[in-house]
Amino acid sequence: MADDVKALSAELAQDPDSLVFLRLGELLRHKGQLDAAHRVALTGLERHPHLADAHDLYARVLADKHDFERAFDEWDMALRIAPDHVGALKGLAFLYFKVGDVQQAAAHLAAAQRVAPDDPGIAQALALAHGGEAGQSAAAPAPEPMAAAPAAQPLEEARVFAGLEGAEEGLLLLDPSGRVLGGALKDPAGRDVTDAVAAYLAGVSQEAGRTAKLLGLGSWTGLAAEGQHGHAHLTPPSGSALLLVVRERAVPMGRLAIMAQRAAVAARRWLEAQA
Amino acid sequence: MTTAPAGFGRVLDLVTRVRGVRGAMLVAGDDGLVVAEQLMEGIKGPAVAALAASLASRLRRALEAAGVGAGQFWHLQAEKGALLVVTAASGILVVAVAEPDVNVGLVRLELLRAAEAVG
Numbered sequence: 001m002a003d004d005v006k007a008l009s010a011e012l013a014q015d016p017d018s019l020v021f022l023r024l025g026e027l028l029r030h031k032g033q034l035d036a037a038h039r040v041a042l043t044g045l046e047r048h049p050h051l052a053d054a055h056d057l058y059a060r061v062l063a064d065k066h067d068f069e070r071a072f073d074e075w076d077m078a079l080r081i082a083p084d085h086v087g088a089l090k091g092l093a094f095l096y097f098k099v100g101d102v103q104q105a106a107a108h109l110a111a112a113q114r115v116a117p118d119d120p121g122i123a124q125a126l127a128l129a130h131g132g133e134a135g136q137s138a139a140a141p142a143p144e145p146m147a148a149a150p151a152a153q154p155l156e157e158a159r160v161f162a163g164l165e166g167a168e169e170g171l172l173l174l175d176p177s178g179r180v181l182g183g184a185l186k187d188p189a190g191r192d193v194t195d196a197v198a199a200y201l202a203g204v205s206q207e208a209g210r211t212a213k214l215l216g217l218g219s220w221t222g223l224a225a226e227g228q229h230g231h232a233h234l235t236p237p238s239g240s241a242l243l244l245v246v247r248e249r250a251v252p253m254g255r256l257a258i259m260a261q262r263a264a265v266a267a268r269r270w271l272e273a274q275a
Numbered sequence: 276m277t278t279a280p281a282g283f284g285r286v287l288d289l290v291t292r293v294r295g296v297r298g299a300m301l302v303a304g305d306d307g308l309v310v311a312e313q314l315m316e317g318i319k320g321p322a323v324a325a326l327a328a329s330l331a332s333r334l335r336r337a338l339e340a341a342g343v344g345a346g347q348f349w350h351l352q353a354e355k356g357a358l359l360v361v362t363a364a365s366g367i368l369v370v371a372v373a374e375p376d377v378n379v380g381l382v383r384l385e386l387l388r389a390a391e392a393v394g
Binding site: 185201212216221222224231246 | 342
């Protein structure tokens with residue numbers, strides 16, 4: 001196998017634009033050389049940003065490295081490029097399983113099965129999803145057993161933000177009256193402060209909207225706040241719902257805004273599904 | 276543009292000289308009354324001040340409850356512009372109304388300087 005790595009590396013060195021990086025990255029991944037696989041996948045992705053397989057490979061490596069938030073983004077991107085990409089569908093199913101959203105996981109597996117009806121791994125994972133049983137699954141692209149997660153994390157609040165970092169301690173979705181729709185919030189000491197924060201934020205969405213309107217600024221799109229010990233970002237994902245993202249001060253405000261946008265997409269999807 | 280009393284006027288100048296800033300205000304954080312203002316015509320200073328103070332109060336309580344600490348700076352983004360606010364040590368809010376493409380980092384710095392000058 002080492003020879004394969006050498007041969008593929010040589011081939012890639014000869015022709016850096018070659019798609020051989022996909023095989024090399026996957027091989028390194030299977031060998032557990034995750035840093036090397038990461039470099040190969042990222043370089044390949046830079047050369048082929050519109051190739052769904054490149055995003056899929058990069059997502060697999062990220063998932064191996066337990067960077068599930070970015071893996072989610074990469075698989076999501078792969079699906080935007082190629083809506084029937086089986087690898088991405090299976091990958092997202094894996095992540096949904098991880099956060100306990102069996103329904104979404106099953107939906108993604110069903111979509112994968114429509115594209116690849118003869119894939120026994122998908123059928124097996126789908127059967128497990130429908131049965132709600134824990135166990136091993138060949139459909140899981142990442143190193144962890146796909147179906148082991150549902151029983152471990154069946155949190156209702158995690159479902160809104162499936163696959164996103166901080167789903168249980170740094171993301172909160174509220175209705176206009178301050179009722180929690182999803183997510184949860186913990187303070188730096190680990191205490192659950194979800195209800196208190198939700199109560200104080202009741203009506204903020206409407207007030208921000210009124211302020212923007214009064215100033216002739218159109219609709220409000222976000223509210224970033226800088227505290228002594230952390231940063232917060234509020235977004236109206238749809239209607240008058242309010243999404244709060246909180247992170248420590250080390251996370252730059254710009255990065256927080258990006259995280260908030262991702263969480264808002266998930267929240268919007270969830271809200272639409274509930275409608 | 277409406278004018279501010281001398282002294283406060285110089286503080287507000289720090290903010291309004293930034294390109295893209297349409298106006299600035301000093302607002303009493305506890306009751307939402309305008310202390311001083313330099314606003315473009317057409318902006319309803321007292322109403323904006325009241326809403327800004329109310330938002331600041333809610334945010335402060337929410338951030339403190341979340342363990343983030345007292346809010347130092349906040350930035351309301353909208354389709355056609357932004358409202359940027361820094362709280363001075365005395366509780367006075369230094370408020371800027373800006374165009375959407377304003378240099379937020381620069382406005383923040385000037386707001387912090389203005390807040391320091393206000394005390």
